Amino acid sequence: MSTTEYARLFEGLIAPLSEQEFKATAWPAGLHISHEPKPGLAALLAQPELCDIESFCAIGNDGGIHINYTREERFRIELNADPAHAIEQFHAGNTIQILDLKTDEIRRWNRALDVALGLIPGTTLVNAFTSLRGKGIPWHWDSQEVFVVQVRGRKLWHVAPNDYVEWPTINGMPTQSPSREMAFQLKDPTRPILEPEQWRSVEMLPGSVMYMPRGYWHKVEQNLEESLHLVLQVRLPSWRDLFRFMLDNAPPLYDLDWRRPTSALSPDNLATMAPREFKERLESLERLAGGGALMAMAQQFSSIIDGGGLYKDIAPQMKY
Numbered sequence: 001m002s003t004t005e006y007a008r009l010f011e012g013l014i015a016p017l018s019e020q021e022f023k024a025t026a027w028p029a030g031l032h033i034s035h036e037p038k039p040g041l042a043a044l045l046a047q048p049e050l051c052d053i054e055s056f057c058a059i060g061n062d063g064g065i066h067i068n069y070t071r072e073e074r075f076r077i078e079l080n081a082d083p084a085h086a087i088e089q090f091h092a093g094n095t096i097q098i099l100d101l102k103t104d105e106i107r108r109w110n111r112a113l114d115v116a117l118g119l120i121p122g123t124t125l126v127n128a129f130t131s132l133r134g135k136g137i138p139w140h141w142d143s144q145e146v147f148v149v150q151v152r153g154r155k156l157w158h159v160a161p162n163d164y165v166e167w168p169t170i171n172g173m174p175t176q177s178p179s180r181e182m183a184f185q186l187k188d189p190t191r192p193i194l195e196p197e198q199w200r201s202v203e204m205l206p207g208s209v210m211y212m213p214r215g216y217w218h219k220v221e222q223n224l225e226e227s228l229h230l231v232l233q234v235r236l237p238s239w240r241d242l243f244r245f246m247l248d249n250a251p252p253l254y255d256l257d258w259r260r261p262t263s264a265l266s267p268d269n270l271a272t273m274a275p276r277e278f279k280e281r282l283e284s285l286e287r288l289a290g291g292g293a294l295m296a297m298a299q300q301f302s303s304i305i306d307g308g309g310l311y312k313d314i315a316p317q318m319k320y
Contacts, residue, residue, distance in 0.1 A: 001108070007109060008141060009040060009116075010115075011116075013040065013095075013209060015034065026057070026211055027117070028236055028306060029213045030212070031159065034209050035207070042240055043105055044106075044154075044230070045107075045151050053096070053130065055085050056128070056130055058083060058272075059103065060101070061100055062099075063125070063127065063229075064079065064098070065098050066085055067081050067095075068095040069128075069136070070135050075138050079233075090131070093132050093134050095220075097127065099125070099127045109259070110122075110126065120237070124234050126234060127230070128228065129226065129228070129230070130226075131226070132223065135223075136223050136275070137218050139174055139195045139218070139219040140171060140173045141172045142214065143215070143235070144233045145214050145233070145234040146232065146237040147233075148229055148230070148231055149231075151229055153206070153225040153227030153228065154203060154223075156204075156207055157220055158217075158220045159199060159200050159210075159216060159218045160218075162217055163187070165185050167215065167238070168212055169181070169240065176193075196217050203224070204229065246297060250288060252284075252288055264277040
């Protein structure tokens, strides 16, 4: 498909807005909800893999099947369940979640969002949740930007803005004791994280789409009918993401000079040698970013995720 065709597919998701209108009014930090008819979603919603729980649990995926125990007094998640157990727990009323679905139609949508939103190829993933009528997943926020697409059934959501943290790097739930990583990001690390006191209620119908920015509070108050929804998940890259990826994947950082132990980090030298060597390391990282190396890192990232994608089309292969 061409870039124009991917853009047209993306506009089928955000109708009645155009891509330009969506980016001006909602992307990336605003809430967008649409119940307008969306013919462009027909093939996505009609996939046979989504027609019943047995087909759903047999769908190709790279993220595993997980069980959200929404019927127990204390919510918990069981990771990497086998399909038969997941089907059993679905019929017991719990919510079944499958991450990173793999079908031809979903691969088409993955690429469409990557292209339309200007993301490194391989960024977009599609997850899915299904449940019988009844209570859904409780209050939480995600560390990604998400498009929720209702496939079948009716589902009542509560959503609310987040005044605890901006652009979180990890998911969050109400807690009296935030993790260390979460506390670093909170506006007030001493403040317990409580459920929202005010929210907007949204009833999602088949074909409804809701875009929620990263960190936006949400819960499924009630599955009004047997329900299945898709989550088209993206994560806008940050410099923190780049540095984490670079430290683990840039070949020069595995050179002997980086691996060799240094006496600069001994207690006697932390105030003298260490600052000088640290500055030298920063200068070497700065050199690493030049000469097309940032493009090379993007190429390496995309080749790990999806075999190269668009970066192979816009630049020659580069090496660090």
